[in-house]
Amino acid sequence: MSKSASAMVLHKFNEPLEQREFPLPDLNEGELLVKISASGVCGSDVHMWLGKDPRLRLPMILGHEGVGQIAKLRGERHNVHGVPLHEGDLIIWNRGVTCGRCYFCAVKRTPALCPNRWVYGIMTNCADPPYLRGCYAEYILLTSNTDILRISDLIPHSKFRTPNSEFRIPNSLIDPAILVSAGCSGATMAHAFDLHSPDVGDTVVVQGPGPLGIFAVAFAKARGASEIVVIGGTPSRLELCRKFGATLTLNRNETTVDERRQHIMDLTDGRGADVVIEATGSSEAVKEGVGLVRNGGCYLVTGFGNPEGKVELDCFADISRKNICLQGVWVSDTKHLLEAVRLVIDNAGVFSALAVDKFPLAQATKALEAMRDKKTLKGIIVSS
Ligand SMILES: [Zn+2]
Ligand SMILES: [Zn+2]
Known part of the structure; x- marks a missing residue:
């Protein structure tokens, strides 16, 4: 193993990332050094790169969606x-690290809301040791209190395991690149479904056919929704949603708000959808989405990672008279990561569509540009 690790460093906003070498750290008890196999480029990475996230302290290594092999562990x-865990195990980890002792962690059991939560590749900085806290790098150092999932433990017996096999599944069975989306958008959508799940036979509407929306479709199908309607503006993404289980797609550039509402009402005997999921990060979508929810239904708002404007709702007509649940969704817990990874493994064939655009580490800036310019649904940085 070499003594240093290459990483792509964000040193100035909206400028190409800079390739730098960092010394590999000595490990403290319980720490893991992981060789990154694949790292997802999240929409929020683009946001951070452009300087729109006030939480950042430069220089830093971006990347909060990582999958990799344990190179070294201590203790x-x-x-x-x-x-x-052993060296060589293929793992994924909760991108957020929480304290376990605050009111939200210990009493309310909602660690996603922990005020002490920090995230690899977001609240981390590479000016000082141990440097390697983001996934756009050859290696990442994981703290002793990071929650770890081993991929081979998540592959169902019925699929790949033979009855008497020694349950060590070869890492090569699953392409690490298809797992990275589970780490952020997949886990966030699992959180949404944890807060409010459709019943078997329900009608679910998803606004936005990006990675979040695709996970919404896949979870809705897995939970037994009968009708899954996706609203979006990019035909190729809507087509992909149909592969994941969408039963109807509506192009917002070819239909009016009223026409889309009529489609949903026709599908539901005039009631409206049982669950509507916002996955756009656009405030305009919220007004429309609330109008699509049936009386007593639920509106899940999952797409806002940053302030994106306001929306006017009629408190009587839109909310109380309809008796709807208006549920915000913020990040995710380890439970949700586990559910998202399982969903991806169970549907590895279709999820491979989210692992098409791969970039070597040195071209991380190109991956950010491709995401910024909407030339890819999901950019993935892979080890060479
Ligand atoms: Zn993310
Ligand atoms: Zn806490």
Whole structure:
């Protein structure tokens, strides 16, 4: 193993990332050094790169969606299933690290809301040791309190395991690149479904056919929704949603708000959808989305990672008279990461569509540009 790691550093907003070498750290008890196999480029990475996130302290290494192999560990480390971890294991980890002791962690059991939560590749800085806290790098150092999932433990027996096999699944069975989206958009959508799940036979409407919306379609299908309607503006993305299980797609550039509403009402005997999921990050979508929810239904707002404007709602007609649940969704917990990874593994064939545009580490800036220019649905940085 070399003594240093290459990483792409964000040193100035809206400028190409700079390739730098960092020394590999000595490990403290319980820490893991992970060789990154694949790192997802999230929409919020583009936002950060452009200087629109006030939380950042430069210089830093972006990347909060990583999958990799354990290169080194110090002491005994276990995954969330209580299984000891070994060098060579392919793992994914909760991008957020929480304190476990505050009101939100310990009393309300909602660690996503922990005020002490910090995130790899977002609230981290590479000016000082141990430097390697983001995924746009050859290696990342994970703290002893980071929650770890081992991929081979998540592959169902019925699919790949033979009855008497020694349950060590070869890492090569699953392409790490298809797992990265589970780390952020997948886990966030699992959180939404944890807060409010459709019933079997329900009608679900998804606004926005990006990675979040695609996970919404896949979870809705897995939870037994009968009708899954996706509203979006890019035909190729809507087509992809149909592969994931959407039963109807509506192009917002070819239909009016009233026409789309009529489609949903026709599908539901005039009631409206049981669950509507906002996955656009656009305030305009919210007014329309609330109008599509049936009386007593739920509107899940998942797409806002940053302030994106306001919306006017009629408190009587839109909310109380309809008795709707208006549910915001903020990031995710380890439970949600686990559910998202399982969903991807169970549907690996279709999810491979989210792992098409791969970039070597040195071209991380190109991956950000492709995401910024909407030339790819998902950019993935892979180790060469
Ligand atoms: Zn993200
Ligand atoms: Zn906490």
